[in-house]
Amino acid sequence: MLGPRLYSPFDETMWKSIAEGGMRIQRCDECSTYRYPPGACCPNCLSIDFGWEPISGNAKVLSWITYHKQYLPAYPAPTTIVAAMLDEGEILITNIDASETDKLSVDCAVRVVYGDHPDGYKIPRFTLATQTS
């Protein structure tokens, strides 16, 4: 089983939270600024002290694309990718079921769900949020 590639000593905790079905991202202890992807310090105040906070999972769509060519073994075409602004003010970019592509628009609501990557780990994905709250 291959895990996702880790780019910093802080990535592992995030991936563990994803595996548990509740993605957490870092939040600065000093100034409360969220940051994603994981990293050593707060881009706002440079503090290296932080906690891990669960995301609400609610986001608004900024943009999307559909691959008509396969680049990654885990993602045959067509694959649709969405960039969306989380409630926490950080942008998350991940895939959405291709059948939902035609319903996407800027600012439409999506929420994070958890799916399986073929390499044997969990990933956050988007799905269109239902209109009812």
Added chain:
Amino acid sequence: MNAPQTKIEATSDRSLDNISAVVGIGHSDWRADYAAVRGGGKPTDSYGYGAVSLKRALADAGIDKSEIDGLIVGSPTSYERASELYGLAPRWGMQADSSQAIVAAMMAVKSGLCEVVALVYGNDQQSAKVQYGGPQAMGGGSNLSYVYHAPFGLTSQGALYALMQRRHMELTGATESDLGQVSVGQRAWASHNPAAIMKDRPLSLESYLSSRYIAEPLHLSDYCLINDGGVALIIMEKSRAKRQGRKPVTIKTAARYDLHGGSTTLRPRLMDFYHTGHTVVSQQIYNAVGLGPKDMDALLVYDSFSCHIPFALEGFGFCGIGESGAFMRETGIGPGGKLPINTHGGHLSESYMQGWAHQIEAVRQLRGEAGLNVPDCRNIQYISDVVGRVYSIIYGVE
């Protein structure tokens, strides 16, 4: 986070403006090498493409290699190994991307660190099968956005631009036909350029629109070529260049502003289209030369993907936000147009030399030696905003 800082005023004694000139240019045989590599060959490596280009730039400048006392190499090659292979003993040198190389040469000449700078780029990306997307994508060491999102399904630099393009279309009402003018216009320029790889491959808007998507909304023709090759320039102080015998092309001014806040998750791309940087840089360069967008006889834009052009036109004030489609249609950006853009064919249709070939096209146009010359060309602006480093350079002749 990315608010423009106070306007930067160049002072007379510290300014780099109008000090340096390009006196020699050269490049490798892009078309022949492209065909050779497609046929399974490998004409040479990155250093070799640089050597071919340097030899031609020296001949063009009419100077001997022994006069070179500064060397700037492109990112695919080592500065030290290039100095060794090219038989140079520089007093000063470094490795840089194309925009930074020009600025660094200006700084070195102005400061007296060296007097005659060779800028040498060679890249064997096609024959070496460099990957710009997928499991082996390059560039992640410098730009995490190139690799970070792969587990989630996002990879390839084209996809990052496709996300910008989709949002631009949604926010402004721009269409695929609007964007298609870029690829069609540049292909028309390439048809006049004997060095352009796509010289004999005409492209109509209809065939653009019916070509396959790679990362929708971008079509195949929105993507740059991948080819082997090299480019070289010789830069020296303008006063010395005038004694050299050839008409020197002056580097009138240059400016830079970086946007890296939130760059891994594409914040400066999606929330700003890099316009904050465009605004600051445009103010600085246009103030420096006392000219504006309307005074540019041609525009050269770093075009790894076609959508760089509408974003640059809107960001640098050639037209209003969301107006680039109509602007390109009404003004004309191809041969005969009022604002010629990427007159060599650019990365899309001439050769993908990561901005380096744009610099020598500026020189060719201003000398009147281009494949198709822009009439009475006196000022050319170059714009690049690769991964948030916004640069602009204005070249001119007196």
